[in-house]
Amino acid sequence: MTYSIVDIRKTEISKIALKNSIINGLSQSTKSIPTIVLYDDLGLQHFEKITYLKEYYLTEAEIDILKNKADHICDYIPDGSSIIELGSGALRKTLLLLNSIEKQKKNVTYYALDLMEDELRKSLSPLGEFEYVKLVGLWGTYEDGIDFAANFPRDAHKTILWMGSSVGNLMRDEAKNFVKTIQDKIMNPGDLFLIGIDRRNDPDKITIAYNDPNRVTAEFIMNGLNHINAIFDQPIIDRKDFEYFAKYNIDIGRHEAYYKVKNDVTLEFKAFNDKPKVEIKLKKDELINVEYSYKYSKTEVDALLEFGSLSYVESWSDSQSLYDLHLTHKPPFYFTRGPESHKSVPTIEEWKELWKSTDTLTNMVNSIYDKPIEYRHPFIFYIGHIPAFLDINLARYFKQDFTEPQYYATIFERGIDPDINDPDLNDPRKCNPHSIIPDNWPDLNSILSYRDRVRQRLIAVYDDHDQKTLPRSLGRILWMTFEHEAMHVETFLYMLVQNKNASPPKGVVIPRWRPSYDSVPKANLIPVSAQTITLGHDDDESADDTDPLSLPFGWDNERPSRKVTVQPFEIQSRPVTNGEYLYFMKTTINKEYPSSWIPVDPSLFHYKVRTVFGPVDMSVAVNWPVMLSQEQACRYAEWAKMRLPTEEELRCFYDLHKRSDFEPNIGFSYWHPTDVKNVQTFGSGWEWTSTELNTYPGFKKSELYPGYSADFFDGKHAVILGGSWATHPKIIRRSFRNWYQRGYPYVFCSVRLCLIN
Template sequence: MPKENDEKVIPTVILYDDRGLQLFDQITYIDEYYLTNCEIDILNKHVDQLTEYIASGSCIIELGAGSLRKTQIILNSLEKKRKNITYYALDLMEQELNKSLSSLGTFSNIKLVGLCGTYEDGIDFLATLPNDKQKTIMWLGSSIGNSNREEGARFIRRIQEKAMNPGDMFLIGIDRRNNPEKIATAYNDPQGITAEFIMNGLDHLNVIFDQQFINRNNFDYFATYNEDEGRHEAYYRSKQDQVLEFLVPNDINKTKIKINLKEDELIRIEYSYKYNKAETIKLFDETRLANLESWSDSEFQYGLHLIYKPPFFFTRTQESKGSVPTVEEWQEVWKAWDTVSLSMIPLDKMHSKPIYLRHPFIFYIGHIPSFLDINLAKHFHEKFTEPEHFASIFERGIDPDIDDPSKCNPHSIVPDQWPNLSSILEFKNKVRKRLLNVYDAYKDKPIPRSLGRVLWMTFEHEAMHLETFFYMLMQIDYILPPKGVIIPKFRPAVNEAQDAKLLTIPTQTITIGHDDNEDLDDSDPLDLPFGWDNERPSRKVTVQSFKIHSRPVTNKEYLDYMKINIYQNYPLSWIPVDHSSFEYNVRTIFGPVDMDVAMNWPVLLSQEQAKSYAEWKKMRLPTEEELRCFYDTYPQNPNLDSNIGFAHWHPIDVPLDNSIHGIGNAWAWTSTKFDEYPGFTKSKLYPGYSSDFFDGKHNVILGGSWATHPCLTRRTFRNWYQRSYPYVFSSVVLCQA
């Protein structure tokens, strides 16, 4: 009988002998046990949406299959769609498993296979399936609640790492933190079936030990809901002072163990954890699985979530460990770049220009490793990686003045002919190896501050360009779906967002920027977080009270403005269907979607378009300081509440209920010009990073978009674009005029 912090505990697995399984099946038919009815309700309404994602020729593996009542709904939908599926049912008891499979009947397109074993056996089996065979793993009934939050996350993470490939899916049912009385009744039904299910575990314990170890008549079932921890707790309660005795099995010395129990002492048998929204998102983040779609029952008591393994994952709920980006963080950024550059652009289009204001795609594929290589070589006073001439053509790209493209910022030599893709990829691999060698060289000693700054700068440079690369990808019609990413099933919005609430922000003094001093030497610690030159030094600003909307302007609102004003300057995040009648689709990397789908997404537009809309509404754009006050006054957890870091591969609806929309989904334009300020000093590592754009034509944007790496959503980070630049993933939150 294991102990945790002196608490007596019996493993939950003893509940599931043959009789225990039969009793639990009876529990699932009780009205008070709402979990099963909720899942059935969800499946009855949404099963066809769910099975749209399951590809013909794939396989489904269900962990702890049970009676298969809910599974029957899924399989029937797949059969109706004539999808060829192999379904594997995993459970502990062979007799019950065969009985459940027999109850399903016969199918023409679905092959049924029983797997008798533990969860660990199931994981081992999953790992043997072919890599090119898509898998959908099902874990229903809120079974995750039987583990604590850390154990549940570790278990799913183990499945993800050992048995899932990019594109494999995981369907999980999760009970929510409902009314405590409702939860208590669900686990202590008036008929007493749950109590008998629990007490039967003591009989099973005697069978396991092959001796009369425990007398169930000396115990009763005690259940309670711990609202603080969000879990139901089930215990055996000793009715009296007693001593439990048993002989250690297979012990030649016949050692006898004694356990003393006091009257009313509790022995834990089961916890059932419930999850709120934040805990659910954190679970997915810690398991490195992306949410495809979620469904709720009619009374919003329970969630069914379809998540999947993406080709790369940017962790949002954990900060970088240590003073530099980890090797694992570098590798995820590299996976992202490889996914984008090698699976989304046809090879014959690599030398094409997606935007006339920028170089062809091939430049950026060479620019990313070249920038890293140049800065490593400079720091260590070494030669550039061969071919060395790549440094002269790939160091810096063009950024023309939109109003006069003949004017351009300082940039590298533009060759008559760009190198071919294979030579650039070979170079990229050598540069990545060069970086890994740096980490190997410092694995047993601290990284010097000066080197740490180089690593942060080059890491964030790659992260920034990943997003700007998507600005270009969004504008082409020959884009390919990213390999290993499940294409979402875009559905028309059911309701239109309510009018944005006008919030009053009080007068306050805030701190802009921070004091990450570049001039300190290697004897000083590397300050965290790293900052670019336009983030320092810190400075206090008093912002007078103002009013601001609770969320960004939506596509539907901007379209209404165009219709009323016969305004023809549509955002380039849209595609005209019939320009004269104001019919537009909205761009995504998966192709255009109907305005009915994206009506509640933030509109992505230029600063000039945002300003024009604001003037029509008799409002204005916020200053940088005002927008920062808004984010500070209504703080959201940017790691949990925000659509950043490819949590989705597109914008999502603003809150439809007038709740606050903070960082994420899209950047937010400000009226603040990007310019020099008192105390600004050029970076020594990258002198032209900011100062080259102090031209009066660029404005600050804050926040982050769906394609922004989480490291760039820190409070002090400032981004900027030309006011007329139409491609940036930026929207606008309006202020009172």
């Protein structure tokens, strides 16, 4: 086998640091030795033996996944990629991937990173000959490998492999920081990261996995003491003074490996590198930690990837559901979905991620004058409208001039929203107030230059104000303009999926669509008892001079809070699917298909479903929520002898049926809807209600944006709640209300039904 070895070590620095780390760890009251001491040449050989033990289920579980899914995983790896494995080991598992790549005839370079040169050679030599896979061994630490990969060309696609649940050897915060470092330093948008993670399994199963009856694991751990003597080149430790001790900490979800001191002993470290002689006294039964093996719940995996700003591609578990491989990728932008995402005033970092999303969508447009939705302006308007709205509000707040060219404010301030049943831009009764429509739009480069100047204007605002002490009135401007742009990201996407000329998003992994063979269980009817709930919240725009910045902001139709009594009702546990709506069409005379579908052969009821990646077959999207107009939802409900929920009913259901094990598909977790769950609160699409958007006691239209809600109190708009796959997490707050015309067919909005009382 032809391969090469590259020495990427920073030897002297790492050896001195390791010696200091050992002494410092043993000098603490809670003693520890760095895990790296376990992995000398002999230690790696011992660990390889461990991976063949039946008790050590992790390796066989990972092999089980790869035997069944290697081809599937390699489908995502582009030709010409570099594959970098962190801690490659014996390559028994990796060989399954390399063979699959070879079978697919993809030219890749595989980099095996490991600590020991001899072990690298032993692993690479017996692999056999490849025609398409080039093999390179990297001799060094994780840090060395990161530095090496950081120097790859920016346009080079990379796939990072981190298998064997090596993530478990790091503290949870350390693991998060490590994943974040990989994402920041190595990965470009579109690069892949495959991570193997052990679950929080049965404690007895975990315990015996690290304490086998043949004591192979014990010998692996005890060899670390021999390695310490080799590191210092001194006979510091006598193994007979210690024994292997292990336990599983179920509360933390962590297996713990220790050296237990048999009798009082003193360790003597001779002077080295200008360090004086060191003596460390150890007491009988004292424990010295050498290794942790963290196990992960689904929530903990999500938190790990969230911190690393990585998006899921797919995940696979072994046949016994003990272990998972998670294929993730670095997206072109990432919206934080944790508690911090709901703070009202956005940070400048959040703005910059939002701008990345807007720019990503702009780059998907191949013809800026296309008008894929007749009720909307062409794309060019929205490219100018988003920065213009920001600029207008900043200028008005600071009593300054608009950004040049100032006339952009007159043509880009507000778009059209005609009555879709009788559109007439010249009749104010049939179209909301809107900006002047020019005979010719400005050219794209001029608009993009204007956009960049407006962004710099906003950055200057943040530079000039401490975010913790800025006036609440300015905080409202920043919040309002941020949410405005976030909402337009979604409306821009409505247009893109309707446009046959649009390109897929750059830097996003294109799904490998496969038919959904799973039948979704019939939606259960969940009973909800009578109760009184609160809608909205108390955000008084006129009190911005006195209210604290910490209070949440909201649009005018969210305030003031109001009590509503909900009578008992029963509601479906999940939204209606594409498959269910297709069955409705097949069994009735109603042949009006949703605008989220594309007809292939309507006579045979053959339709495809629109996505940003192009149309997908109904067999793929059959279990996705159907995206449709409210009028279509009402016709479906009538056929099903059911009804749409009211706003307060749907809000009540969301409040009462939150599920910690369900991660809603919002904020570009995926770039498309996903299969419904048996009990699903929200995600993939907004949901229609039967509630008309209208005024209510206490409503007062906004002074800053008076037409935001009031212009749509026309009896033709209905409230929608929840959020879609393209909804920014900041908008997923309990009080937020969205709305659309009842017949508007393009919104990413689904429906779940209630039993008629």
